[in-house]
Amino acid sequence: MRLILVAGTTATATVDGLSAAGADPDTMAHTPSADAEILAYGDVVRSPVVPVSPTGCPTPAVVTRAARDLLEFPVTVVDGGLARPTAAPTVEVGAAPGGDVRDPEPVPDAGGTYDAAVGLGRSLPEAELLVAETVPGGTTTAMAVLRALGESAPVSSSLPANPLDLKRSVVAEALAASDLAPGDCAGDPRRAFRLVGDPVLPVVAGLAAGAAERGARVTLAGGTQQVAALAALRHAGVTAPFEVATTSFVADDVPDLRRVVAGFDADPTVTDPGFAERSEPALARYVAGEAKEGAGMGGAVALAARAERLECLKNRIVEMLDKIGGRHEP
Amino acid sequence: MRLILVAGTTATATVDGLSAAGADPDTMAHTPSADAEILAYGDVVRSPVVPVSPTGCPTPAVVTRAARDLLEFPVTVVDGGLARPTAAPTVEVGAAPGGDVRDPEPVPDAGGTYDAAVGLGRSLPEAELLVAETVPGGTTTAMAVLRALGESAPVSSSLPANPLDLKRSVVAEALAASDLAPGDCAGDPRRAFRLVGDPVLPVVAGLAAGAAERGARVTLAGGTQQVAALAALRHAGVTAPFEVATTSFVADDVPDLRRVVAGFDADPTVTDPGFAERSEPALARYVAGEAKEGAGMGGAVALAARAERLECLKNRIVEMLDKIGGRHEP
Numbered sequence: 001m002r003l004i005l006v007a008g009t010t011a012t013a014t015v016d017g018l019s020a021a022g023a024d025p026d027t028m029a030h031t032p033s034a035d036a037e038i039l040a041y042g043d044v045v046r047s048p049v050v051p052v053s054p055t056g057c058p059t060p061a062v063v064t065r066a067a068r069d070l071l072e073f074p075v076t077v078v079d080g081g082l083a084r085p086t087a088a089p090t091v092e093v094g095a096a097p098g099g100d101v102r103d104p105e106p107v108p109d110a111g112g113t114y115d116a117a118v119g120l121g122r123s124l125p126e127a128e129l130l131v132a133e134t135v136p137g138g139t140t141t142a143m144a145v146l147r148a149l150g151e152s153a154p155v156s157s158s159l160p161a162n163p164l165d166l167k168r169s170v171v172a173e174a175l176a177a178s179d180l181a182p183g184d185c186a187g188d189p190r191r192a193f194r195l196v197g198d199p200v201l202p203v204v205a206g207l208a209a210g211a212a213e214r215g216a217r218v219t220l221a222g223g224t225q226q227v228a229a230l231a232a233l234r235h236a237g238v239t240a241p242f243e244v245a246t247t248s249f250v251a252d253d254v255p256d257l258r259r260v261v262a263g264f265d266a267d268p269t270v271t272d273p274g275f276a277e278r279s280e281p282a283l284a285r286y287v288a289g290e291a292k293e294g295a296g297m298g299g300a301v302a303l304a305a306r307a308e309r310l311e312c313l314k315n316r317i318v319e320m321l322d323k324i325g326g327r328h329e330p
Numbered sequence: 331m332r333l334i335l336v337a338g339t340t341a342t343a344t345v346d347g348l349s350a351a352g353a354d355p356d357t358m359a360h361t362p363s364a365d366a367e368i369l370a371y372g373d374v375v376r377s378p379v380v381p382v383s384p385t386g387c388p389t390p391a392v393v394t395r396a397a398r399d400l401l402e403f404p405v406t407v408v409d410g411g412l413a414r415p416t417a418a419p420t421v422e423v424g425a426a427p428g429g430d431v432r433d434p435e436p437v438p439d440a441g442g443t444y445d446a447a448v449g450l451g452r453s454l455p456e457a458e459l460l461v462a463e464t465v466p467g468g469t470t471t472a473m474a475v476l477r478a479l480g481e482s483a484p485v486s487s488s489l490p491a492n493p494l495d496l497k498r499s500v501v502a503e504a505l506a507a508s509d510l511a512p513g514d515c516a517g518d519p520r521r522a523f524r525l526v527g528d529p530v531l532p533v534v535a536g537l538a539a540g541a542a543e544r545g546a547r548v549t550l551a552g553g554t555q556q557v558a559a560l561a562a563l564r565h566a567g568v569t570a571p572f573e574v575a576t577t578s579f580v581a582d583d584v585p586d587l588r589r590v591v592a593g594f595d596a597d598p599t600v601t602d603p604g605f606a607e608r609s610e611p612a613l614a615r616y617v618a619g620e621a622k623e624g625a626g627m628g629g630a631v632a633l634a635a636r637a638e639r640l641e642c643l644k645n646r647i648v649e650m651l652d653k654i655g656g657r658h659e660p
Contacts (some may be wrong), residue, residue, distance in 0.1 A: 040406070041454070041455055042455070043455055045450075045454060045455070046450070046453060047454045072402075076370070076419050077419055078419075080400070085422075087421055087450055087454070088419070088420075088421070089406050089407055089408075089418070089419030089420050089421045089423075089455060090419050091416075091417055091419045091420075092420075092421065093420070119376070120375075120417055123375045123376060123415070123417060124371070124375060125371055125372065125373055125375070172392075232506075269479075
């Protein structure tokens with residue numbers, strides 16, 4: 001088993017009020033680079049700060065790294081369009097930072113990176129892969145891709161109150177700027193990625209398609225962005241079985257999640273990490289509905305639950321946060 | 331502890347008869363990319379073949395990966411000028427493939443990559459680092475750098491019979507093309523790297539300098555290329571203690587090695603992996619003097635010896651070779 005984190009950026013994240021994946025728009029551009037470092041080294045290295053939400057919720061990458069410490073699975077980071085330097089080793093598939101989804105063509109090379117990711121997924125040796133993502137603003141681009149494919153699946157948010165009206169208006173602008181009506185990209189997910197996506201989605205979908213093709217078990221670790229990847233895989237004609245592993249925080253935000261995943265003929269796994277039983281303020285931010293998911297958190301807690309080590313996981317998370325300082329009182 | 335492999339290329343490797351780090355000049359360009367994959371995944375992924383010498387000696391990267399399997403140390407690959415795609419995750423410091431050492435300026439950005447590597451070495455969290463290299467043709471560029479610094483230290487070879495006359499003539503051409511007499515770069519190793527080096531050396535030296543600056547214990551894992559990195563560090567005014575860990579194959583080829591390393595005020599560690607006690611043909615190629623070192627092999631066998639697990643290491647190497655097919659009868 002290997003966890004692959006696809007880390008990238010979209011200028012869509014700079015839309016005010018859209019994402020909580022960083023304290024402010026400027027530091028948000030560093031979040032995927034920092035998440036990759038936390039997974040690789042257990043701390044930030046080149047990145048300026050441990051990512052936290054505006055109100056102090058630490059990045060879910062801490063949860064995934066804590067799970068890695070306990071369960072010792074290997075992790076590979078794929079550059080899905082990083083905009084800031086990272087000390088984490090990354091695999092290149094040709095991805096560049098994504099433009100604003102309201103541009104006519106925010107991800108010009110989506111087709112090329114999809115193909116390169118298929119090749120990589122096909123050649124990796126592991127029989128089981130967890131594919132994860134980190135891209136601030138990614139639920140908005142996921143919504144745009146879903147609509148371009150003609151899918152009505154709902155999306156979640158890293159904010160406690162999902163700014164759905166704002167997202168819908170950004171997505172409407174995005175479709176209009178690319179001369180698309182909902183459903184115009186049905187059966188052509190590469191076009192949807194290119195015209196209204198972010199650079200992470202084609203890489204996630206490509207890796208999953210390539211690995212599935214050679215018979216690997218693939219878990220899409222994450223929330224509604226992974227639903228968009230899953231929808232894209234089905235629109236690409238990939239019929240392999242997939243699992244979507246996410247947190248109870250996402251499932252609470254999107255009550256339809258299990259039904260939607262099952263509708264795409266995939267298995268939903270929803271895991272409650274049990275943060276509500278703990279008193280630490282950093283974990284309480286999650287219980288209050290912040291962050292919810294990201295950087296493979298849903299897959300990581302599922303692995304810890306499967307190994308019956310959720311208590312150890314929580315202790316390890318708190319230990320890490322004490323050390324690296326990803327805890328801010330609002 | 332972390333092992334950092336700096337992987338890169340120099341067009342110098344295409345000089346006929348200079349290197350055995352690949353079956354022929356064309357596949358030699360893939361060797362560092364393949365070595366990185368073997369360290370990351372235990373097998374080649376994107377690279378076309380498991381590197382072997384023209385007579386079938388498997389790449390020393392197999393030895394380092396086998397040691398990693400046993401001792402479970404983390405590995406990071408830094409791109410020191412790769413010329414072919416790799417599926418191994420790499421950290422970027424701005425290095426590009428190196429030109430022919432007989433060009434006037436084969437590594438134009440050596441100063442920039444040295445600085446970036448210093449920054450990376452300074453910020454990594456580990457208290458102990460092993461810095462390793464893989465660059466076909468690297469002993470020739472190491473000789474050129476040593477001479478430019480005014481150092482007479484000898485260099486080894488990946489061939490059983492060190493083509494020293496050829497190397498001396500290439501190095502003389504290299505110095506002449508850059509308008510240098512021996513010693514002209516004394517005290518200025520960045521200039522030596524830029525004018526007569528390869529892109530891996532400044533990154534190795536920079537990582538070591540940065541990590542040493544923050545008090546980390548640094549082992550230069552490798553043969554006479556690491557002696558060149560060590561000499562460069564001393565010429566850069568770095569006074570920290572260093573260890574050079576290499577194989578008995580290099581020490582047999584360069585009887586002066588221990589004295590030379592001690593002369594640069596560093597500790598030599600020479601480890602015999604005991605391949606002579608084994609009957610497997612792949613290991614016999616090493617006993618016959620091929621490859622000798624590379625991709626951190628000397629550091630890897632030192633770690634295995636320290637853990638008293640050399641026997642396990644050899645079994646693991648043979649197991650790996652049986653699986654990935656890095657065994658060719660000449």
